[in-house]
Amino acid sequence: MNTDIKSFPVPTLRRLPTYLRFLRKLAETDREFVSCTHIARDLRLDPTQVRKDLEITGITGRPRIGYSVPELVTAIESFLGWNNNRDAFLVGAGSLGAALIGYKAFREYGLHIVAAFDSDEAKIGRTIRDIEVLPSFKIPELAERMHIHIGIITAPAEAAQDITDLLVFGGIKAIWNFAPANIVVPEGVIVENVMLSSSLAVLTARLTEAQRVGK
Amino acid sequence: MNTDIKSFPVPTLRRLPTYLRFLRKLAETDREFVSCTHIARDLRLDPTQVRKDLEITGITGRPRIGYSVPELVTAIESFLGWNNNRDAFLVGAGSLGAALIGYKAFREYGLHIVAAFDSDEAKIGRTIRDIEVLPSFKIPELAERMHIHIGIITAPAEAAQDITDLLVFGGIKAIWNFAPANIVVPEGVIVENVMLSSSLAVLTARLTEAQRVGK
DNA sequence: TAGATTGTTAATCGATTAACAATC
DNA sequence: TAGATTGTTAATCGATTAACAATC
Numbered sequence: 494m495n496t497d498i499k500s501f502p503v504p505t506l507r508r509l510p511t512y513l514r515f516l517r518k519l520a521e522t523d524r525e526f527v528s529c530t531h532i533a534r535d536l537r538l539d540p541t542q543v544r545k546d547l548e549i550t551g552i553t554g555r556p557r558i559g560y561s562v563p564e565l566v567t568a569i570e571s572f573l574g575w576n577n578n579r580d581a582f583l584v585g586a587g588s589l590g591a592a593l594i595g596y597k598a599f600r601e602y603g604l605h606i607v608a609a610f611d612s613d614e615a616k617i618g619r620t621i622r623d624i625e626v627l628p629s630f631k632i633p634e635l636a637e638r639m640h641i642h643i644g645i646i647t648a649p650a651e652a653a654q655d656i657t658d659l660l661v662f663g664g665i666k667a668i669w670n671f672a673p674a675n676i677v678v679p680e681g682v683i684v685e686n687v688m689l690s691s692s693l694a695v696l697t698a699r700l701t702e703a704q705r706v707g708k
Numbered sequence: 709m710n711t712d713i714k715s716f717p718v719p720t721l722r723r724l725p726t727y728l729r730f731l732r733k734l735a736e737t738d739r740e741f742v743s744c745t746h747i748a749r750d751l752r753l754d755p756t757q758v759r760k761d762l763e764i765t766g767i768t769g770r771p772r773i774g775y776s777v778p779e780l781v782t783a784i785e786s787f788l789g790w791n792n793n794r795d796a797f798l799v800g801a802g803s804l805g806a807a808l809i810g811y812k813a814f815r816e817y818g819l820h821i822v823a824a825f826d827s828d829e830a831k832i833g834r835t836i837r838d839i840e841v842l843p844s845f846k847i848p849e850l851a852e853r854m855h856i857h858i859g860i861i862t863a864p865a866e867a868a869q870d871i872t873d874l875l876v877f878g879g880i881k882a883i884w885n886f887a888p889a890n891i892v893v894p895e896g897v898i899v900e901n902v903m904l905s906s907s908l909a910v911l912t913a914r915l916t917e918a919q920r921v922g923k
Numbered sequence: 924t925a926g927a928t929t930g931t932t933a934a935t936c937g938a939t940t941a942a943c944a945a946t947c
Numbered sequence: 948t949a950g951a952t953t954g955t956t957a958a959t960c961g962a963t964t965a966a967c968a969a970t971c
Contacts, residue, residue, distance in 0.1 A: 504962065506913045510905035514888060528928060536890065541964060544929070556929045556970045573909050574916035592807035598888060602908055642915065667915045669908065673729060673813060675751065683918065685911040689902065690725035693817055693884065694788050696900040698721045700857065700882045701789035703898065719938065743952060756940060759953070771946045771953045927971095934965070941958070947951095 505546045510602070511536060512546065513569045517601075520562050528559035575603040582641050582665070584656045585648030586611040586619070586626045589671060593647060594621050606645070608635065612652070629659060636663025643667050650674035720761045725817070726751060727761065728784045732816075735777050743774035790818040797856050797880070799871045800863030801826040801834070801841045804886060808862060809836050821860070823850065827867070844874060851878025858882050865889035 515536060519527060529543035536543075547560065550568035554560040570576040583590055586609045593599070594606050611617060612629040619626045627635070636644070644660035646653055646668060653672035660668060667683040670676055678684055730751060734742060744758035751758075762775065765783035769775040785791040798805055801824045808814070809821050826832060827844040834841050842850070851859070859875035861868055861883060868887035875883060882898040885891055893899055 500917070501913060502962070503910060506910045507903070507906035509913075510888075510903065510909045511890075514905075530928075539964060540928090541966095542962090544931095545963085548930085554929055557927050558971075559928070572913065572916070574912045579912065579915075588807040588810035592803040595803035596904075598905070602905060602912075604908065604912075643911070666918065667911050669911055673725075675726075681918075683911060683914045685907055685914075687904065687907050688722070688725065689811075690729075690813070690817060691722035692900055692902050693819065694725045695718060695721045696858070696882050696884055696898060697789045697794065697817075697819075698716060698724075698787065699898045699900075700794075701787070702715070703881065703896075717938070745952075754940060755952090756942095757938090759955095760939085763954085769953055772951050773947075774952070929968105929970075931968090932966085934963105936963070937961090939958105939960070942956085944953105944955090946953075 501549055505549060508538070508546055509569055509573060512543075513566065513573075513575075516562055516566045516569070520566055524562055526555075526559040527562050527565075529554070531559070570603075573602075575601075578603050578605045579643055580605050580607045580639065580641055581643035581645055581669075582606075582608050582610065582632065582636060582660070583645040583647060584610045584629060584632065584660070585646060585652070585672070586613075586616045586621060587647065587649075590645075590647035591621050593645065593671075594624055604643070607639070607641070611648075629656065632656075632659040633663035636660065636665055641665060643669065645669045645671070646676075647671045716764055720764060723753070723761055724784055724788060727758075728781065728788075728790075731777055731781050731784070735781055739777055741770075741774040742777050742780075744769070746774070785818075788817075790816075793818050793820045794858055795820050795822045795854065795856055796858035796860055796884075797821075797823050797825065797847065797851060797875070798860040798862060799825045799844060799847065799875070800861060800867070800887070801828075801831045801836060802862065802864075805860075805862035806836050808860065808886075809839055819858070822854070822856070826863075844871065847871075847874040848878035851875065851880055856880060858884065860884045860886070861891075862886045 530540045533540040533543045550572050552560060552564055552568045581604055583593060583606045590609060594609060609621060609624050609626045610629045610632055611626050616626050617628050642665060644665045646656050648656055650672045653674040653676050657676045657678060661678055661682055670684060670686045673690055676684060745755045748755040748758045765787050767775060767779055767783045796819055798808060798821045805824060824836060824839050824841045825844045825847055826841050831841050832843050857880060859880045861871050863871055865887045868889040868891050872883060872891045872893060876893055876897055885899060885901045888905055891899060
């Protein structure tokens with residue numbers, strides 16, 4: 494039996510942050526209204542697509558006038574859950590982990606990394622921007638106690654599944670996985686994979702193609 | 709007039725690194741052949757999709773036997789241009805830049821970062837894993853002299869367009885953009901954007917949805 | 924009012940999945 | 948040979964784009 498609620502289209506979800514960034518910038522100029530024609534022109538999208546995308550926020554526009562900028566900003570933020578901070582654990586305190594801990598843009602997304610973990614003795618106890626690196630075995634206990642819902646995996650592929658199990662055991666609801674590994678989770682746990690290799694593949698395949706055609 | 713050569717489907721390109729990783733692991737066990745049923749089961753894909761995807765490499769399989777593992781590995785690598793090293797410039801020597809410089813997995817993708825740039829006086833002259841940070845204004849001259857084709861932008865959004873212009877001026881053919889900004893390039897220059905915010909949006913939207921439904 | 928813009932339905936496009944004959 | 952697997956065509960699904968009436 495299929496009990497799935499028809500979920501929101503992924504391409505639309507992926508475009509929302511781009512709208513949000515644009516609208517926040519517009520809000521700084523105290524602009525009150527914006528048409529989707531305007532948004533579309535700036536972001537190089539189709540106006541109809543912009544209208545469809547914005548529809549999922551529940552905000553309606555006014556013909557001839559457009560959408561209220563602050564209303565849209567608030568609606569997108571709350572739709573994404575970016576209006577209030579979400580605490581997250583990061584596992585894997587290598588250079589990628591350190592980069593994410595130091596990544597300032599996360600603040601705009603309401604993501605707050607509150608603790609880092611590693612199983613490498615050499616890294617445990619160190620501090621990365623005021624965040625102490627704790628031993629991985631403490632994940633379940635702390636995740637539960639601190640009511641953490643998001644886990645970020647920045648460890649090597651080999652460690653990804655063990656870390657996943659620790660996170661899940663600690664009651665984590667969603668995993669943002671930067672490791673190039675297919676992790677397995679129980680039903681109901683959300684996984685979002687960041688595959689840098691996929692992105693690079695698109696780039697190099699096109700480059701290779703262009704060079705093949707070019708000469 | 710539309711002179712576009714019908715390009716390869718992006719979803720297929722994005723899956724190729726996953727196949728490659730799986731096949732390389734299989735090759736280590738000296739396995740000679742693999743069926744797409746097998747691949748599909750392990751990667752949780754549809755077998756027909758696997759067959760269609762592998763088709764673009766030009767490799768054909770044999771009924772009842774499957775595909776030659778080493779043949780597929782070689783074919784995917786050369787299709788992606790991952791068989792020989794590609795030198796790249798990285799611009800923006802912050803924590804994300806440092807993370808990418810230290811990211812070992814890039815070696816498997818044939819990506820080789822040969823120089824880092826920044827316009828921040830404080831960073832210029834420093835060394836990140838044997839790579840010296842040079843001033844950004846040197847990009848065009850060096851890119852041309854060293855025949856660099858790939859530029860990686862890990863700078864803040866505000867700097868992204870200026871950096872793009874320097875890279876393009878230096879004759880760079882493809883830009884891997886990690887800055888949350890819409891960069892504009894002349895026709896023929898390839899841009900691939902890595903938008904962490906898009907990925908996080910999918911994660912948090914689903915989490916928010918689940919919590920809304922849950923209780 | 925006139926006309927720009929929204930909201931919505933229909934058409935198109937592209938990717939995924941199903942069906943099945945060919946084949947080793 | 949029998950049957951698992953490929954290669955390919957057709958059907959389905961979902962997202963994008965086009966068309967247009969409603970509206971302020």
